[in-house]
Amino acid sequence: MNDPYAVLGVSQNATDEEIKRAYRELVRKYHPDNYRDNPLGDLAEQKMKEINEAYDKIQRIRRGEEPPPGGNAHSNGYYQNQQPNNGGYYRPPQYNYNSGPPRQNDACDCCVKLWALDCCCECMGGDLIRCC
Amino acid sequence: MYGYIRPFKPELKIREWETYQAAYCGLCAELKRRYGFAARFAVNYDFTFFIMLLAKGESEFKRMRCPGNGRKKAHCFAGKATEIAADLSIIMGWNRLRDSIEDDGFPRKLFITRPAKVLMKRQYRHAANVHKKFANNVSELLDELRDLEHNRESSAVKMAQVFANVLSAAGEYGDSNEERRVLTHLLDAIGRLIYILDAADDLEADRKKCRYNPLIYDSQFDAKSYLEKTAAEAAADFELLPPGEFSGILGNILYLGIPSAINK
Numbered sequence: 001m002n003d004p005y006a007v008l009g010v011s012q013n014a015t016d017e018e019i020k021r022a023y024r025e026l027v028r029k030y031h032p033d034n035y036r037d038n039p040l041g042d043l044a045e046q047k048m049k050e051i052n053e054a055y056d057k058i059q060r061i062r063r064g065e066e067p068p069p070g071g072n073a074h075s076n077g078y079y080q081n082q083q084p085n086n087g088g089y090y091r092p093p094q095y096n097y098n099s100g101p102p103r104q105n106d107a108c109d110c111c112v113k114l115w116a117l118d119c120c121c122e123c124m125g126g127d128l129i130r131c132c
Numbered sequence: 133m134y135g136y137i138r139p140f141k142p143e144l145k146i147r148e149w150e151t152y153q154a155a156y157c158g159l160c161a162e163l164k165r166r167y168g169f170a171a172r173f174a175v176n177y178d179f180t181f182f183i184m185l186l187a188k189g190e191s192e193f194k195r196m197r198c199p200g201n202g203r204k205k206a207h208c209f210a211g212k213a214t215e216i217a218a219d220l221s222i223i224m225g226w227n228r229l230r231d232s233i234e235d236d237g238f239p240r241k242l243f244i245t246r247p248a249k250v251l252m253k254r255q256y257r258h259a260a261n262v263h264k265k266f267a268n269n270v271s272e273l274l275d276e277l278r279d280l281e282h283n284r285e286s287s288a289v290k291m292a293q294v295f296a297n298v299l300s301a302a303g304e305y306g307d308s309n310e311e312r313r314v315l316t317h318l319l320d321a322i323g324r325l326i327y328i329l330d331a332a333d334d335l336e337a338d339r340k341k342c343r344y345n346p347l348i349y350d351s352q353f354d355a356k357s358y359l360e361k362t363a364a365e366a367a368a369d370f371e372l373l374p375p376g377e378f379s380g381i382l383g384n385i386l387y388l389g390i391p392s393a394i395n396k
Contacts, residue, residue, distance in 0.1 A: 029371050030371065034364070034368045035368055038317070038365060038368060038369070039313075039317060040313060040314060040317055040368075040369060040372055043310060043313070043314065043372050044368070044372060047372065
């Protein structure tokens, strides 16, 4: 199986509730009762099998029994303690989405070290320097 | 053609409506490119739906001038699906004219239907040459349908199935074996829907003019529940198709557009 999250149509950061909801919706769509007199019933059965396998795999990933898709063998025990919104991926701690990659010798660093300048920047409407 | 397989516009996003129009305009543009200006009259909603079912990643959107819309330029969807749909539209259009000659009254037959058929003959031959199997299928099945009508066939389901076999033959244009199976069954369900919807629409007029209509001869037939069951079949088949560019619009057509046509 490729990516169980893609099979259910959810992101890797989805909450357990979202995953359950997506699973139930798909099961309702491909339920054998919808394909009772339909010659394509075998295709629907195959799809149901895929969906059930994907859901089971996600459960195992979230319990830490399996690495997530794109993870490696070394990270097998690591993911148990990750927050769900991290998606189980390791990120260098200094990487901040709000400020971009870390910079050492520029105006951004001045703002960070001299917080007064940081406040002035904010009072002027913010965004004067990229990190603010 | 029949125009029952259309989206439910109030629930369609503007972006989806524009994409749908692009598919329709694409069919029109392809008809003009392959068969000349007059062939644009063969453009129809049914084969627009077909384009959206078949469309794959290699297609693109182009800007072209639209004679039906003043000097405006329209976005037109172009690709292999549009080319096939244009050819099949010509084949279906010509066969419908052939049938109309049987049904129409004298002035219309002489001044409209027969001349149109003669003018379309060259385009039909070209399209039929490319799609021999489909063209032969359509001719044979429409002949069978006409014979059943002459014999006043009393089973509406049988009539709908014969007509559906015409459309389901287009399912052969799918890429993989699985897709061909799904398309064939989906188009079969759509064909049955179109036939019964058309019969229900023409029921009053046919009753007055004493023309054949399967719903007159099959008194046990519950058209509404048959249509609802067939629409559900079509929707279930659609879910088995791989997601594509037009999935949102197709979903709207199958879950909202067709039920809305049934209720009308």
